[in-house]
Amino acid sequence: MEKEQHLKNLIELKSGTVKSFSEEIGLAYTTVRSILERGILNAKVENVIKICRGLNIKPESLMQIDDSLISEALTTLIELKATRQKNVLNYAKEQLKVQNQKSTNISSINEYKIKYNNxxxxxxxxxxxxxxxxxxxxxxxxxxxxxxxxxxxxxxxxxxxxxxxxxxxxxxxxxxxxxxxxxxxxxxxxxxxxxxxxxxxxxxxxxxxxxxxxxxxxxxxxxxxxxxxxxxxxxxxxxxxxxxxxxx
Structure with a gap:
């Protein structure tokens, strides 16, 4: 359930609580809580997409993350002062831009699910x-x-x-x-x-x-x-x- 814990961390970083985030994206709190408890792969595709949009991330990113690295990065980020957090964010955005220029290939279960909605x-x-x-x-x-x-x-x-x-x-x-x-x-x-x-x-x-x-x-x-x-x-x-x- 490391991916689900990572998702919960992102939600709390953005909105403070899972309940507040659920209200912001228009999804029932019980549904979001269920996804975090049961697992992302057991959730409806449309609900996962709605959550990811609320966090401004791509659904396939949840399948590709290095859980231990993300957990360590989040812990470190929280401990930094606001100005240094901004520096880290700007650097991460630049790295993402370079990565997207090199390759746009996607390989994850979410791609298989999402293609049916094209x-x-x-x-x-x-x-x-x-x-x-x-x-x-x-x-x-x-x-x-x-x-x-x-x-x-x-x-x-x-x-x-x-x-x-x-x-x-x-x-x-x-x-x-x-x-x-x-x-x-x-x-x-x-x-x-x-x-x-x-x-x-x-x-x-x-x-x-x-x-x-x-x-x-x-x-x-x-x-x-x-x-x-x-x-x-x-x-x-x-x-x-x-x-x-x-x-x-």
């Missing part, structure tokens, strides 16, 4: 929420789940798939690998028919998950394809709802 020569499609791996790390329903439009390259998706699906959802966990990979989109067709073996999008205890349904007598199990994750046994007193089947 609207040039893209196919629009409806997206809702995100889903995570395993119990408790999926997208919770009170985390500002919204319906929005994302854009895919024509070469990346089959037109028939788009016609079959009702919406897509971003996968930010590895519980269904190797079939459904993390940091990709899954396409979903709405259905309320529960069938054995159906790979489905479900809500379990206010958490959105993709799991394979296993029916044993009158019991329902939610199975991960990745053997590292345990099967979830749906209890009668727990919330469970089938949203749709994965059609990709």
């Amino acid at each position: 609207k040039e020569e893209k196919i629009p499609f409806t997206r809702i929420g995100t889903t995570g791996a395993g119990v408790g790390v999926g997208e919770e329903l009170d985390d500002d789940i919204i319906e929005e439009t994302v854009y895919f390259d024509r070469s990346e998706v089959d037109q028939q798939l788009l016609e079959t699906a009702d919406f897509c959802i971003y996968v930010n966990g590895d519980s269904m690998e190797p079939t459904i990979k993390s940091d990709t989109y899954s396409f979903v067709r709405r259905t309320n028919e529960i069938r054995d073996g159906l790979v489905s999008l479900v809500i379990y205890d206010s958490t959105v998950l993709i799991k394979k349904i296993e029916l044993i007598d009158d019991a329902i199990n939610l199975v991960s394809l990745n053997p590292r994750y345990e099967t979830i046994k749906v209890k009668p007193h727990h919330q469970f709802k089938l949203i749709g089947k994965i059609v990709q």
